[in-house]
Amino acid sequence: MSQPFDLCPGHHESMKAKTTMPEGHKKRKAGESSTDAASVQHLRPGMVLLKGFVKPEDQIKIVRMCRQLGSGPGGFYRPSHKNGAKLNLWMMSLGKNWDSTTRSYGPTRPFDGVQAPAILEALKTMAQAANATVSEFPQINPDICIVNYYTNSGKLGLHQDKDESKGSIDQGLPFISISIGDTAEFLFGVTRDRDKATKVNLESGDVLILGGESRLLFHGVSHVKTNTTPTWLKEETGLRPGRLNLTFRQY
Numbered sequence: 001m002s003q004p005f006d007l008c009p010g011h012h013e014s015m016k017a018k019t020t021m022p023e024g025h026k027k028r029k030a031g032e033s034s035t036d037a038a039s040v041q042h043l044r045p046g047m048v049l050l051k052g053f054v055k056p057e058d059q060i061k062i063v064r065m066c067r068q069l070g071s072g073p074g075g076f077y078r079p080s081h082k083n084g085a086k087l088n089l090w091m092m093s094l095g096k097n098w099d100s101t102t103r104s105y106g107p108t109r110p111f112d113g114v115q116a117p118a119i120l121e122a123l124k125t126m127a128q129a130a131n132a133t134v135s136e137f138p139q140i141n142p143d144i145c146i147v148n149y150y151t152n153s154g155k156l157g158l159h160q161d162k163d164e165s166k167g168s169i170d171q172g173l174p175f176i177s178i179s180i181g182d183t184a185e186f187l188f189g190v191t192r193d194r195d196k197a198t199k200v201n202l203e204s205g206d207v208l209i210l211g212g213e214s215r216l217l218f219h220g221v222s223h224v225k226t227n228t229t230p231t232w233l234k235e236e237t238g239l240r241p242g243r244l245n246l247t248f249r250q251y
């Protein structure tokens with residue numbers, strides 16, 4: 001049985017069905033976002049959700065790039081906490097390695113000595129395009145990206161992202177989070193208390209940006225909703241059930 005990090009087990013180009021992509025997206029030129037004013041949601045100061053921002057063809061590219069990177073050196077693995085308990089997701093780090101046991105960044109992965117792969121320019125461009133649509137955030141130059149892959153039983157407890165440089169956090173530089181595949185129920189709040197957290201669905205193609213006064217907001221994923229990946233994305237990529245999340249930051 002192939003591992004979840006394959007993302008697209010046994011999928012061959014010849015298996016591809018004739019997929020109908022959403023019409024509105026097809027007409028847009030490369031580099032143009034699919035965002036209109038109605039799909040920008042200001043959830044709280046410093047927290048913006050761009051619904052359906054990533055064009056279908058870019059979502060397909062993201063799956064293919066993550067599959068390629070994820071099955072090579074420095075690719076997906078099951079990270080553990082300091083106490084040895086495994087996180088409920090698969091992870092790979094690009095740019096720098098994020099070590100889940102020490103909660104710090106470094107050039108290589110302590111468990112296999114492999115250097116974190118570079119962030120592909122094509123991925124960086126997509127994150128920067130999302131960043132540029134929201135004027136309240138400064139433009140970052142992403143040099144780190146954590147890619148998470150959640151199976152349908154995947155989840156991530158409430159936490160703060162505070163392992164980046166002091167300068168990056170103190171300036172409230174935003175991080176840009178792209179969701180692909182199955183929908184996640186995403187939780188956020190000013191404390192770690194799950195019962196007080198607000199819920200929002202992150203669907204395939206959504207981009208969430210957190211910066212400024214929301215930069216240290218608690219957040220996590222309570223669960224992934226089974227069978228919610230768009231049909232065209234499944235057919236084009238053979239993506240197995242689950243969800244990809246890419247979070248870009250400037251260290």
Ligand SMILES: O=C(O)CCC(=O)C(=O)O
Nearest residue numbers: 146148161177221245247
């Ligand atoms: O999967 C997500 O939406 C959140 C990921 C996250 O919070 C992280 O990688 O720090």
Ligand SMILES: [Fe+2]
Nearest residue numbers: 159160161219
């Ligand atoms: Fe996080």
